[in-house]
Amino acid sequence: MAKFLQRLQSPSGERPGAAWWAFVVIASLILALLPQTLGLAQLLDLSVVLVLALLALSMSFLWGYIGILSFGQTAFFGTGGYVYAVAAMNFDSTTLPFLLGIVLPMLLAAVLGYFMVYGKLSDIYFSVMTLVITLIMNKAMRATSGSQYVVGDVRLNGQNGIPGVPPLQVPWNPEVTLFIDHVYYLAAALLILVYIGLRLLLTTSFGRVMIGIRENEQRIELLGYDARRYKLLAFILSGALAGLSGTMFAIWGNFVAPEMFGLDRAAEVIIWVIVGGKATLIGPIVGVGIIQYLTSWLGMQGVGQVTLVLGVILIVFVLAFKDGLVPTLGNLLLRLVGADPESRIKKGSDLEKGSDL
Amino acid sequence: MKDVAGTTLIETRQLVKSFGGVRATDTVDFILKEGELRCLIGPNGAGKSTFFKLLTGQIAPTSGNILFDGDDVTGLSSFEIARQGIGIKNQKPDVFDGLSARENLWLAAQFDTDKKTADRRVERVVDELKLGAFVHKLVGELAHGQRQWVEIGMVMARSPRLILLDEPSAGMDQEERVRTAELLKALNTTTTIVVVEHDMQFIKRIADVVTVFHRGKILREAHVDVVLRDPEVRNVYLGRTEVV
Ligand SMILES: Nc1ncnc2c1ncn2[C@@H]1O[C@H](COP(=O)(O)OP(=O)(O)O)[C@@H](O)[C@H]1O
Ligand SMILES: [Mg+2]
Numbered sequence: 001m002a003k004f005l006q007r008l009q010s011p012s013g014e015r016p017g018a019a020w021w022a023f024v025v026i027a028s029l030i031l032a033l034l035p036q037t038l039g040l041a042q043l044l045d046l047s048v049v050l051v052l053a054l055l056a057l058s059m060s061f062l063w064g065y066i067g068i069l070s071f072g073q074t075a076f077f078g079t080g081g082y083v084y085a086v087a088a089m090n091f092d093s094t095t096l097p098f099l100l101g102i103v104l105p106m107l108l109a110a111v112l113g114y115f116m117v118y119g120k121l122s123d124i125y126f127s128v129m130t131l132v133i134t135l136i137m138n139k140a141m142r143a144t145s146g147s148q149y150v151v152g153d154v155r156l157n158g159q160n161g162i163p164g165v166p167p168l169q170v171p172w173n174p175e176v177t178l179f180i181d182h183v184y185y186l187a188a189a190l191l192i193l194v195y196i197g198l199r200l201l202l203t204t205s206f207g208r209v210m211i212g213i214r215e216n217e218q219r220i221e222l223l224g225y226d227a228r229r230y231k232l233l234a235f236i237l238s239g240a241l242a243g244l245s246g247t248m249f250a251i252w253g254n255f256v257a258p259e260m261f262g263l264d265r266a267a268e269v270i271i272w273v274i275v276g277g278k279a280t281l282i283g284p285i286v287g288v289g290i291i292q293y294l295t296s297w298l299g300m301q302g303v304g305q306v307t308l309v310l311g312v313i314l315i316v317f318v319l320a321f322k323d324g325l326v327p328t329l330g331n332l333l334l335r336l337v338g339a340d341p342e343s344r345i346k347k348g349s350d351l352e353k354g355s356d357l
Numbered sequence: 358m359k360d361v362a363g364t365t366l367i368e369t370r371q372l373v374k375s376f377g378g379v380r381a382t383d384t385v386d387f388i389l390k391e392g393e394l395r396c397l398i399g400p401n402g403a404g405k406s407t408f409f410k411l412l413t414g415q416i417a418p419t420s421g422n423i424l425f426d427g428d429d430v431t432g433l434s435s436f437e438i439a440r441q442g443i444g445i446k447n448q449k450p451d452v453f454d455g456l457s458a459r460e461n462l463w464l465a466a467q468f469d470t471d472k473k474t475a476d477r478r479v480e481r482v483v484d485e486l487k488l489g490a491f492v493h494k495l496v497g498e499l500a501h502g503q504r505q506w507v508e509i510g511m512v513m514a515r516s517p518r519l520i521l522l523d524e525p526s527a528g529m530d531q532e533e534r535v536r537t538a539e540l541l542k543a544l545n546t547t548t549t550i551v552v553v554e555h556d557m558q559f560i561k562r563i564a565d566v567v568t569v570f571h572r573g574k575i576l577r578e579a580h581v582d583v584v585l586r587d588p589e590v591r592n593v594y595l596g597r598t599e600v601v
Contacts, residue, residue: 171491175411205467212464217452223515224414224439 024196028203031188043184044252044294049289050187051248053192056259056272056284058241061198064278065207066234069123072130075112075137076105076239080246084139084154085165085256089151095171101247102240109239110232117232121191131266138261161257161288168251183252190248191285198281210234219314243255266308271314277324286326363511364464365427366391366549367412372421374407374573381407389519394545396560396581399570400593404554406448408570409521413445414438440469444517448524448553450504453474454497458507461496465511466498482510487538500552502529509537518582520544526559532560538562557585569593581592596597 031050035043055077062068080101086095103161106145112133115124145158154162154332166188167177178186201207209230212220217227250256270293276287298306364599367389374382381404389395397405412423414435421429423442432443451549453461462482467475483492484548486506493555496507505525512520522541526534534556541550541563551552560567567584570578571593584590 204474208460208464208467212453212454216434217450217453219414219451219453219511220464221434221436221441222415222447223443223465223511224436226436228436 016199017169020199026194028188028351032185035184038144040180043179046291047180047184047252048185048249049292050184050191050348051079051245052292053191053254053285054245054270056246056276056288057194057198057281058238058245059272060276060278060281060284061241062234062238063216063273064197064211064280065202066231066340067217068231068235069127070130070235070238071127071266071270072134072233073238073242074261074266075130075134076109076242077246077249077265078134078137078141078242078256078258079105079108081250081256081260082162082242084247084250085162086154086156087149088166089154089162089164093171093174094166094169097170097245098167098251101250102243105243105246106236106240110236113232113235113239117228117235133265134261135263138263139260141258141261144296159258161259163255165250165254167254167258178251178317183248183300187248187252190244194232194244195285196279206233254319267307268310271310273324274314275317275325277328279323280326280330283324284328292324328329359473363391365389366393366425368424369412369426372408372411372423372491373414373419373491374404375413380573382418385573385575387575389549389551391518391549392545393549393551394541394563394565395551396564396567397570398555398567398584399562399576403570405570406523406575409445409447409523409551409553410542412438412521415445415447425575438469438510439515439517442518443521444512444515444519445504445521446508446512446525448527450501450508452496452508454495456496458492458494458496458499458503458510459483461507462488462492462510462514463586466514468515477536478514478516481511485513486510502533505529509540516548518549520548520550522550524553524555526554526556536560537561560583577595 011269015119027216031249038046055073059073061068064069083104084094084101087100088094091097110264112130116129119131121242125316141156142159144156145160147155149156149158167179168183170176170178190220209220209225212223212225213230220227220230223277246260249260272287272291274287275291276285277283291313295306295310298309317324323331365388365416367387369385369387372382372385372572374385378518383404385408387408393481397408399405405522407416411418414430414433414437416442417432422429424437428441430438430441453464456464459479462479463475466478470478483489488506488510491503496504499507505528509522509525514520526537529537538559541552544550552563564581566578567581568575569584569590576593577587577590579587
């Protein structure tokens with residue numbers, strides 16, 4: 001137990017052990033069985049947590065693995081949603097729109113990332129630039145209320161958004177469309193796969209070089225690696241993930257609107273990741289869950305200034321638990337089981353700093 | 358491989374680097390033959406580290422040229438120069454603090470090869486540098502001297518043609534210094550090396566030709582015994598008689 005808990009720190013390049021796989025299996029089982037006990041409304045709430053967790057992972061993986069802070073993952077999230085919506089309403093099938101909802105944000109990330117990475121933007125400008133991009137896209141999308149803004153048969157509708165986004169069809173049987181519980185299962189499966197994929201990515205040499213860049217970009221270059229290439233590839237991957245999240249969001253809500261690109265959403269992503277902890281992959285997922293439920297609970301209590309409350313939470317977390325909830329709780333648990341969280345450094349195995357989670 | 362009469366490995370022509378008004382490197386013409394083990398000395402601020410950073414593309418020269426193995430490498434970025442076969446240990450330890458020593462070495466070793474070969478290279482370096490005792494520890498938790506060893510190991514793991522070491526023995530105790538000197542001599546049988554050092558005992562142990570930097574310029578370049586007796590060198594750099 002102590003050994004398992006000792007791994008609640010930032011990801012390392014070692015292969016995940018049996019404990020990690022056990023954790024994945026148990027979490028999958030829980031996700032698979034939950035619909036038995038939940039009503040449709042609760043399932044709907046939980047589904048969006050899973051969908052948004054993909055968006056959180058797209059940011060935390062960039063930040064936690066390679067050290068790039070992107071404030072504007074919503075640019076790809078919104079693009080994914082709109083691409084799916086517009087394509088699904090134009091085409092008969094939803095399979096291609098689903099794929100386009102991933103590929104087009106990925107291409108957008110490739111183009112933007114290319115200019116930002118190869119344009120030698122310093123880290124802080126990179127962060128600001130991503131935020132500016134998503135705000136511009138938000139503004140642009142709001143400005144499409146005129147009837148001249150159509151793509152195929154679909155009006156973009158400006159700030160009113162596009163209602164009636166078609167549900168996802170089963171690729172091999174277009175007659176059947178996914179209902180609420182199916183969307184839940186799909187979201188859960190995608191999240192688990194992405195989680196496993198990102199963790200295993202670290203065991204590849206690509207993943208290790210990413211961590212090297214996070215630790216010391218200069219040294220990575222002096223060893224002969226072109227850090228820009230790795231940064232661009234990581235950014236493209238994160239764009240694809242955010243696009244997938246946006247596509248699923250459109251499917252989940254049958255609706256897209258410019259808020260998907262907006263400042264509130266962009267800020268929320270940052271809050272999820274900081275509250276949950278960027279250093280682990282599980283942290284941001286937990287962060288999404290907590291914040292989503294807190295937001296709806298505050299809404300039900302009639303608290304008007306939800307954003308304000310979230311802002312305060314963010315500040316508390318930045319000041320009090322700067323590693324985020326999951327790593328902090330991990331260290332706490334370690335103390336409870338009698339292990340010194342710092343001592344893992346002295347004991348000696350490549351996993352010491354490593355988190356399997 | 359003391360083939361000092363052999364081919365020129367690295368050369369600078371009229372190399373200049375200005376920081377604002379300061380000429381940290383001032384029209385330096387430097388030639389190093391394949392197989393040499395050269396020491397660079399000079400007082401603090403003489404421009405030694407800047408010169409190394411120019412050679413490895415960490416900073417771009419204001420003017421002048423750098424030739425490596427006959428090719429003009431001026432203006433290449435540091436990863437391109439690293440791929441040409443130049444490895445450097447900077448003055449300030451430049452390692453991956455959040456990773457274990459082994460992972461540090463592994464990142465260096467696996468650059469141009471498969472995992473198996475990389476693992477072998479790591480083992481070789483761990484053996485040669487006797488890093489076994491702390492290879493699993495986080496580099497950020499190591500003593501300064503040990504961090505230096507890890508960084509030297511990273512440079513060695515890449516098997517470059519030219520190794521630049523900026524004050525490798527700083528922060529090491531006497532025994533470690535002797536070991537470092539012996540290591541450099543052994544390395545020199547296969548690799549060309551330039552070392553920036555302050556420790557005169559260390560320099561005498563390893564050096565043949567010494568280049569003295571002063572205010573960005575090359576002040577002298579001669580055999581270590583000649584240089585250390587040179588009154589001008591003693592004047593600008595040593596200022597102390599007991600070292601000779
Ligand atoms: N990045 C920099 N910006 C401004 N001045 C610098 C910079 N790097 C070095 N210098 C200046 O260049 C001169 C040479 O420094 P350096 O190469 O570090 O000397 P040394 O390694 O011989 O002690 C010093 O005057 C130093 O202040
Ligand atoms: Mg120096």
